[in-house]
Amino acid sequence: MVDHHEHERLLPIANVGRIMKQILPPSAKVSKEAKETLQECATEFISFVTAEASGKCHKENRKTANGDDICWALSSLGFDTYAEAMLRYLYKYREFERKRINQSKLASNQEDDQASTPTSGSNGRSNLQQPEKKCEQTTAITFEFGVLEKGQSSKTN
Amino acid sequence: MRQAGIYSAILPGGVSGKAGPHSFPLARIKKIMKKSGDDVKMISGEAPIVLSKACELFVEEITRKAWMMTMQGKRRILHKEDVASAVIATDIYDFLVNMVSDDHSANSEHEGLSTTPAAIMDLER
Numbered sequence: 001m002v003d004h005h006e007h008e009r010l011l012p013i014a015n016v017g018r019i020m021k022q023i024l025p026p027s028a029k030v031s032k033e034a035k036e037t038l039q040e041c042a043t044e045f046i047s048f049v050t051a052e053a054s055g056k057c058h059k060e061n062r063k064t065a066n067g068d069d070i071c072w073a074l075s076s077l078g079f080d081t082y083a084e085a086m087l088r089y090l091y092k093y094r095e096f097e098r099k100r101i102n103q104s105k106l107a108s109n110q111e112d113d114q115a116s117t118p119t120s121g122s123n124g125r126s127n128l129q130q131p132e133k134k135c136e137q138t139t140a141i142t143f144e145f146g147v148l149e150k151g152q153s154s155k156t157n
Numbered sequence: 158m159r160q161a162g163i164y165s166a167i168l169p170g171g172v173s174g175k176a177g178p179h180s181f182p183l184a185r186i187k188k189i190m191k192k193s194g195d196d197v198k199m200i201s202g203e204a205p206i207v208l209s210k211a212c213e214l215f216v217e218e219i220t221r222k223a224w225m226m227t228m229q230g231k232r233r234i235l236h237k238e239d240v241a242s243a244v245i246a247t248d249i250y251d252f253l254v255n256m257v258s259d260d261h262s263a264n265s266e267h268e269g270l271s272t273t274p275a276a277i278m279d280l281e282r
Contacts, residue, residue: 009192012185019213019216020216024220024224028233029233030235031234033236034223034237034239036237037240037256037257038220041240041253042212042216044256045211045212045215046193048252049211050208054196055194055196057196065199066201066204067206069204070204070207077252085214089210093206
């Protein structure tokens with residue numbers, strides 16, 4: 001009794017396999033069954049954390065589960081190290097999104113300026129440089145974060 | 158203007174044409190989230206992004222623990238039994254106990270995965 005749409009209810013096995021391969025030594029092998037089991041476990045992890053987060057939202061009469069709720073749920077379910085790491089990740093993501101939106105707003109403002117008054121165009125240009133710089137900084141911070149993430153994996157024991 | 162550098166720095170695999178910037182496809186994560194219960198009404202855009210990363214960490218951790226079981230058995234092939242041992246040995250993985258036991262009918266939501274006794278091992282590097 002195999003559900004032919006089963007592959008849609010699970011996370012893709014290719015993604016699971018890739019993460020496993022990156023963690024294991026090059027000579028290690030993984031049985032197909034083990035990979036499938038991990039695929040199921042990872043999918044269940046998503047459901048489990050989501051249910052906890054949305055339960056909290058429901059109790060607080062909130063309709064939308066956000067990133068903070070996910071972090072809270074991770075901590076509540078005993079995944080403290082993930083909760084901490086995800087709060088930092090979430091912070092950086094929000095920073096990145098904010099800068100991205102600001103930059104596109106400034107870009108459209110500059111276009112308006114240049115269209116109407118040529119003299120204010122130079123102001124627009126210098127404004128545009130700052131967000132770009134900050135975006136580079138964000139990239140630099142995220143690169144650092146990325147490296148820390150890998151090193152930190154040994155602490156999760 | 159997509160700044161691929163941001164996400165490629167966070168992920169070990171980096172940005173590839175197939176993978177996209179996240180460990181798992183966000184649409185699939187959203188689907189799984191929506192099915193997780195009646196309480197789930199709306200999900201903010203950032204929630205699947207955070208969960209994708211958390212899930213990556215989860216797969217890494219459980220793989221590491223399972224591999225330790227493999228090594229204890231002096232083997233080089235990670236089997237389902239090693240995943241099961243890792244789950245049983247870790248308190249916070251209690252929610253997975255039914256999933257790794259041989260009796261799949263214990264959890265009716267997760268029936269369908271065929272685990273034939275003569276499971277063919279697909280050895281992959």
